[in-house]
Amino acid sequence: MYQTLKQILNTGIRTETPPGVDESLRTETDRLQHEILAAFGGALAIRMVDAGSCNTCEQEVHALNNPYYNLEGLGIKFVASPRHADLLMVTGNVTRHMLTGLKRTYDAIPAPKLVIAIGDCACSGGLFNDSYACCGKVSNIIPVDVVVSGCPPTPTAILQGILTVISTKPTAK
Amino acid sequence: MTHAQFLASLTPLTSAIPAQQITLQPIDLIDVCKILSEGGSRLISLWGSDERVLNNRFQLHVLLMTEAGYLCLHVPLDASKPHYPDLSGLFPVANRLQRAAFDLMGIQAQNAPDQRQWLRHGAWQTEQFPLRKDFIANPVSTSEMDDYPFVSVAGQGVHEIPVGPVHAGIIEPGHFRFSIVGEKVLKLEERFGYMHRGIEKLFENKNLENANQFAGRVSGDSSIAYSWAFCMATENIAKITPPDRALWLRALFLERERLANHLGDLGYLGNDVAFSFGFNQFWILKEQLLRNNASLFGHRYLMDRIIPGGVKVDLTLDGKQIIEEESLMLEQNVATLRSIYEEHAGVQDRFIGAGKVEPPLAAKLGMCGLAGRASAQAWDARVHFSCAPYDKLDVKMATYRNGDVAARVIVRFDEIVESLRLQRKILVNLIGGSELAHPLNALPANEFGFGLVEGWRGEVMVAVHTDEHGQLARVHPHDPSWQNWPILEHAIMGNIVPDFPLINKSFNLSYAGPDL
Numbered sequence: 272m273y274q275t276l277k278q279i280l281n282t283g284i285r286t287e288t289p290p291g292v293d294e295s296l297r298t299e300t301d302r303l304q305h306e307i308l309a310a311f312g313g314a315l316a317i318r319m320v321d322a323g324s325c326n327t328c329e330q331e332v333h334a335l336n337n338p339y340y341n342l343e344g345l346g347i348k349f350v351a352s353p354r355h356a357d358l359l360m361v362t363g364n365v366t367r368h369m370l371t372g373l374k375r376t377y378d379a380i381p382a383p384k385l386v387i388a389i390g391d392c393a394c395s396g397g398l399f400n401d402s403y404a405c406c407g408k409v410s411n412i413i414p415v416d417v418v419v420s421g422c423p424p425t426p427t428a429i430l431q432g433i434l435t436v437i438s439t440k441p442t443a444k
Numbered sequence: 445m446t447h448a449q450f451l452a453s454l455t456p457l458t459s460a461i462p463a464q465q466i467t468l469q470p471i472d473l474i475d476v477c478k479i480l481s482e483g484g485s486r487l488i489s490l491w492g493s494d495e496r497v498l499n500n501r502f503q504l505h506v507l508l509m510t511e512a513g514y515l516c517l518h519v520p521l522d523a524s525k526p527h528y529p530d531l532s533g534l535f536p537v538a539n540r541l542q543r544a545a546f547d548l549m550g551i552q553a554q555n556a557p558d559q560r561q562w563l564r565h566g567a568w569q570t571e572q573f574p575l576r577k578d579f580i581a582n583p584v585s586t587s588e589m590d591d592y593p594f595v596s597v598a599g600q601g602v603h604e605i606p607v608g609p610v611h612a613g614i615i616e617p618g619h620f621r622f623s624i625v626g627e628k629v630l631k632l633e634e635r636f637g638y639m640h641r642g643i644e645k646l647f648e649n650k651n652l653e654n655a656n657q658f659a660g661r662v663s664g665d666s667s668i669a670y671s672w673a674f675c676m677a678t679e680n681i682a683k684i685t686p687p688d689r690a691l692w693l694r695a696l697f698l699e700r701e702r703l704a705n706h707l708g709d710l711g712y713l714g715n716d717v718a719f720s721f722g723f724n725q726f727w728i729l730k731e732q733l734l735r736n737n738a739s740l741f742g743h744r745y746l747m748d749r750i751i752p753g754g755v756k757v758d759l760t761l762d763g764k765q766i767i768e769e770e771s772l773m774l775e776q777n778v779a780t781l782r783s784i785y786e787e788h789a790g791v792q793d794r795f796i797g798a799g800k801v802e803p804p805l806a807a808k809l810g811m812c813g814l815a816g817r818a819s820a821q822a823w824d825a826r827v828h829f830s831c832a833p834y835d836k837l838d839v840k841m842a843t844y845r846n847g848d849v850a851a852r853v854i855v856r857f858d859e860i861v862e863s864l865r866l867q868r869k870i871l872v873n874l875i876g877g878s879e880l881a882h883p884l885n886a887l888p889a890n891e892f893g894f895g896l897v898e899g900w901r902g903e904v905m906v907a908v909h910t911d912e913h914g915q916l917a918r919v920h921p922h923d924p925s926w927q928n929w930p931i932l933e934h935a936i937m938g939n940i941v942p943d944f945p946l947i948n949k950s951f952n953l954s955y956a957g958p959d960l
Contacts, residue, residue, distance in 0.1 A: 368639070
């Protein structure tokens with residue numbers, strides 16, 4: 272126990288200041304009313320679905336939970352059930368074999384709901400648009416509010432996307 | 445075919461690792477495989493190719509590791525009846541590989557006990573085979589869930605828990621069907637293919653630079669391993685060797701990929717036994733490593749840094765200094781965390797005895813890689829038939845006999861220490877030479893070659909066939925998860941359901957890699 276506490280003390284606080292909002296990431300506007308976004312109050316429950324990624328985007332999403340980005344410290348957490356979620360996070364060019372799984376997860380999230388697409392494959396299809404086994408970018412299947420491109424996007428970029436999607440638009444003020 | 449005839453017909457392959465090949469008739473396949481299996485050979489991979497345009501036939505390719513090095517069997521199959529004898533009795537890993545080869549290429553293992561589809565769900569029809577050259581994608585085919593015939597367990601009090609494809613955490617999709625009594629797991633059956641992206645078809649006719657991008661994205665956590673294996677295959681075919689400096693840098697990248705994944709896994713293994721301290725500590729270390737990757741090489745996961753013919757980025761003198769300091773920091777912290785894990789009664793109580801795979805079972809099923817070494821399967825491609833520069837590094841392999849979660853944790857700790865040692869040795873050797881690549885843009889026609897490296901999870905192999913114009917006719921990437929996923933079904937038997945996430949994490953196998 273002594274060793275554990277000593278290691279915690281030696282480590283100190285590593286959490287960094289989160290990035291600001293970036294309006295250019297927004298693809299859909301006016302989907303949620305200002306009042307509803309205000310009701311989220313900055314706290315957010317995320318359900319994540321890998322719909323066809325190579326698993327690198329997942330690595331970066333995992334990294335959001337490390338002490339540097341400290342996602343839970345911002346009131347945002349990943350949840351196990353879509354029924355508990357406010358936001359659906361999707362990675363990958365949607366494979367035909369995951370089409371049903373993705374649609375059912377989206378449907379299971381109670382309205383009002385938000386969707387964020389993470390990584391080049393999810394945003395634009397990336398390298399996989401010509402495949403017989405893929406359906407293309409996420410917005411081909413379900414409405415997407417914010418896209419974060421990159422192969423993979425950094426944790427900071429993903430965090431910025433999440434903070435953008437739950438911020439109210441300047442025009443709504 | 446007699447044993448002497450067989451040995452006389454072997455021809456060497458030009459390769460960075462010891463490799464031979466032989467062409468066999470289907471009728472000889474079983475006899476040859478029997479001799480090889482009895483001699484202790486292991487099946488690495490199995491795939492098909494469509495050569496009907498060239499010589500009106502299909503071919504089956506079987507890659508094995510023998511006591512003399514790697515051996516690739518090529519078996520021509522009749523175009524109208526592409527059948528070959530079932531190998532799953534000799535090599536259990538062939539089961540899913542043969543089913544996948546049928547789904548994608550329509551070549552069939554005759555009399556195989558299990559003929560269910562493997563990678564095909566609903567994205568294409570039964571009589572369509574995507575990797576055949578005359579395949580036409582049907583945009584209207586649906587992807588509703590197919591009716592896969594799971595093996596059911598009957599008896600009083602037995603019930604099923606279906607899990608996935610969408611799981612409760614941040615993880616790739618796959619389906620697990622548990623048959624349980626109370627809390628105890630009687631049987632687990634896996635069903636994958638959800639991540640099938642058709643990546644093998646996408647490789648076809650791409651230029652080398654573009655194909656290398658796909659190789660780096662077969663399974664993103666092993667991007668370096670796949671890129672190196674793909675580039676090694678193309679270099680073998682072109683009969684070139686990258687400059688020394690490039691080979692040392694490749695090894696540096698591969699060890700850094702191993703470090704990043706082992707650190708991440710050790711964190712999650714702590715987290716899965718409710719010791720979140722472990723997660724936070726190890727992921728601080730992993731993040732520091734990834735940030736150094738970004739600042740030194742321009743990418744946190746080093747994607748696309750290895751190119752056919754060499755590497756794309758160099759390491760500066762300042763960079764060497766940064767890695768040396770990082771190694772020292774990692775060494776000290778990992779040693780402290782290891783003693784904390786080992787002295788924590790609650791953690792050890794969950795680790796010890798969970799998900800046990802005894803060495804005889806591991807040997808029979810062909811278990812490989814990190815998980816295999818925790819069950820006394822002492823194979824490491826950095827040690828056996830190693831490619832340059834590992835032949836100069838004298839890698840110390842970590843092996844244990846217990847085969848439980850605790851053993852897989854210890855192998856990771858040992859391999860971190862060894863990777864840090866290797867990293868230092870690589871830095872010492874990174875002197876002189878400024879050339880980073882012997883550019884490789886085109887390949888000779890009608891050639892075959894493969895590359896194989898020990899990724900953090902196990903052996904990663906990429907096979908490449910060129911056509912009559914030197915274009916990529918067929919590329920087959922093989923993930924070590926093919927070998928180890930079926931073993932997870934055994935590891936969980938008799939354990940309780942809540943230990944599954946822990947046991948699964950201790951293997952940490954890929955979905956995207958084997959789903960192709």
